[in-house]
């Protein structure tokens with residue numbers, strides 16, 4: 001590969017902005033061995049594409065992803081479209097000989113995820129990445145390192161929640177609320193992140209989902225662009241202005257890990273009072289760890305072997321260059337990082353891997369994200385059948 005990496009980014013909205021910002025800024029903060037070049041941005045909205053390309057610095061724009069993924073100039077295709085598009089676009093990109101970075105969850109269905117994992121295994125020379133960006137919060141990366149160093153010893157408990165409140169009844173029927181586009185609701189969207197975080201921090205795999213509950217509290221939603229308050233209109237116009245929701249608003253499940261830990265997971269879009277509380281706590285034989293994304297620069301650590309007179313939860317500000325992952329690329333101590341830095345950190349690691357170097361902490365590829373997708377599927381089956389599901393039954 002040349003010293004540059006020409007990127008084609010599919011999707012120009014929320015993740016389109018987050019990824020564009022990362023490609024644009026990574027080499028200003030990291031000494032990347034490969035220069036990401038913002039070659040082509042792809043979206044569906046032609047009117048919005050030209051100003052988007054101009055604002056973020058994309059050289060070209062297109063509405064035809066099928067043509068773009070075959071462009072010989074492109075080295076890496078970044079799939080940041082709704083979940084149901086991931087498999088078709090990633091498979092086409094791999095078939096065209098490109099590296100692929102795909103947003104999470106890997107796919108809308110386990111079947112699609114499996115075909116992506118298999119295609120990635122066949123395309124040996126081409127690397128795959130999945131944007132589980134929370135691994136690249138310095139505090140989460142530090143938690144992974146502390147567990148690997150044995151600071152918790154045997155892990156007994158893990159509890160993870162991803163609590164949002166953006167799913168109130170007024171929220172329109174976006175693709176996220178439709179099974180054919182999203183696969184599932186809060187589960188695919190949010191549990192995927194905390195399952196990945198749990199696997200990453202513990203280094204353990206989930207072997208059984210002991211039971212699960214899925215609930216849809218808001219069963220119909222206004223169609224995008226329809227009246228904001230459908231319940232207040234007449235029954236005929238109401239029928240036309242609302243659509244049925246066929247995904248969960250929340251999924252809760254219990255899990256066993258192959259290292260002996262037990263865990264609980266909860267993802268919801270109706271946790272009134274929480275906006276983006278992606279949190280995880282681990283309790284082990286030597287200590288405990290706690291993280292919440294709403295205070296993402298902090299990791300809380302409890303060392304059980306400290307003098308009992310002064311023992312307590314230690315608040316670690318994870319911004320110390322040379323001591324905390326990624327911190328050296330950024331600002332002086334306690335000059336805080338935010339959401340967008342996790343994506344920049346991820347691009348730095350992707351460029352390192354493509355150049356044959358090691359990432360700062362392990363980076364998920366399609367095979368890795370497939371394991372998370374199997375857990376998502378096991379929890380859906382457990383909820384549907386009101387029964388425990390062994391992961392060995394979910395292939």
Ligand SMILES: NC(=O)c1ccc[n+]([C@@H]2O[C@H](COP(=O)([O-])OP(=O)(O)OC[C@H]3O[C@@H](n4cnc5c(N)ncnc54)[C@H](O)[C@@H]3O)[C@@H](O)[C@H]2O)c1
Nearest residue numbers: 011012013014015016043044080081082083103104105131
């Ligand atoms: N890592 C994270 O923190 C995070 C956060 C939000 C979303 N996501 C994931 O990112 C993906 C995209 O989510 P989003 O919030 O950016 O969605 P979005 O609705 O904001 O944007 C989707 C984009 O995809 C484009 N698109 C849709 N179908 C297309 C097609 N057939 N061809 C080309 N472009 C097409 C749309 O034009 C739009 O630009 C999802 O998989 C989602 O789960 C990840």
